[in-house]
Structures are given as structure tokens and as C-alpha cells.
Amino acid sequence: QVQLVESGGGLVQTGGSLRLSCAASGRTFSRYAMGWFRQAPGKEREFVAAISWSGGITGYADSVKGRFTISRDNARNTVTLQMNSLKPEDTAVYYCAGLMTSSSGWFRARNSYDYWGQGTQVTVSS
Numbered sequence: 001q002v003q004l005v006e007s008g009g010g011l012v013q014t015g016g017s018l019r020l021s022c023a024a025s026g027r028t029f030s031r032y033a034m035g036w037f038r039q040a041p042g043k044e045r046e047f048v049a050a051i052s053w054s055g056g057i058t059g060y061a062d063s064v065k066g067r068f069t070i071s072r073d074n075a076r077n078t079v080t081l082q083m084n085s086l087k088p089e090d091t092a093v094y095y096c097a098g099l100m101t102s103s104s105g106w107f108r109a110r111n112s113y114d115y116w117g118q119g120t121q122v123t124v125s126s
Contacts, residue, residue, distance in 0.1 A: 002026040002115050004096045009120030012086055016124070020081040022096030022117060030054075030074040033101050035113060036081045038092035038122075045095065049081060050106035059106045064090075086124045093119040 008020040022034070035050035049060045049070040058070050067086075072079040079096060097113035107113065 002029060002032060002098055002100075004098060004115055004117035006094065006096045006117045006120040009094060009122045011123045011125065013125050014087060016086050017082070017084045018086065018122060020083065020094055020096075020120060020122070022079045022081075024077045024079070024098065026077070028100065029077040029098075031100050031102075032098040032115075033103065033105070033107055034070075034072060034079040035097045035107060036070060036079075037095045037097060037110060038090075039095070039119075040092040043092075045110055047108045047110065048094070050108060051079065052104055052106050053101065054104065057104065057106050059108060083122070086122075088124045088126045091122060091124050093121050095119045 003025040005023045033053050036048040037045050039045040051058045051070045055072045069082040096117040098115045099113045
């Protein structure tokens with residue numbers, strides 16, 4: 001089992017950058033594929049980015065491709081989402097998610113994930 005805690009959210013102007021971090025408890029973090037999702041008011045929670053347990057494979061939603069980068073440090077039990085060129089439509093609560101897997105891939109589907117953080121608010125002003 002793993003517990004996830006996000007940090008790094010805040011208010012930023014259009015075109016700015018933020019770096020979100022997700023700290024995971026437990027000794028088996030390196031066995032977890034990880035993902036970032038977001039939920040804007042009145043909308044469904046949507047996929048943003050994901051990374052394999054090794055960190056060697058990543059995937060992104062089309063809306064963030066080229067602007068966001070997901071990475072992980074298994075020695076420090078952290079996964080990071082670097083967000084550049086932010087737009088007002090990126091405003092949402094961002095959630096870190098994890099699942100234990102032997103697969104070498106990454107996962108887009110929300111219901112694939114077993115563990116979720118509490119979320120961190122990102123607001124992009126125009």
C-alpha cells in the first residue's frame with residue numbers, strides 16, 4: 001500500500017510554469033506505475049500524464065504534450081510534473097495516482113489506479 005501527497009500547486013499567470021511533486025510513502029514505490037490527473041469545476045477527472053515504474057516510458061494527454069513533463073525518482077519516492085507554458089484551461093485540481101504493476105508500461109485509464117492523493121490546486125490567470 002502507498003500513500004500519496006501532492007504539493008507545488010498555486011496561482012500563476014498565463015505562460016508561466018509550475019512544478020508539482022507527489023511524495024509516496026512505503027518501500028515498494030518502484031513497483032508502482034504513476035499518473036497525474038486533473039479535475040476542473042463541473043468536469044470529469046481527466047488524464048494528464050503517466051510514467052512506468054522504471055521511469056523509462058511516459059505518456060501524455062494531447063492537450064499537454066510538449067508543455068508538461070512527468071518524471072520520477074525511485075530513490076526518493078517522488079514523481080514530478082513540470083508544467084510550462086500554462087494556459088487558463090489548465091486550471092484544475094491536480095491529483096497524483098499510483099498502481100502496483102509488473103507491466104513495463106504506463107496507464108491512461110482513471111480506473112486503473114488504486115491509490116490517489118488529496119489533490120493540489122493549480123490556477124492559471126489570463
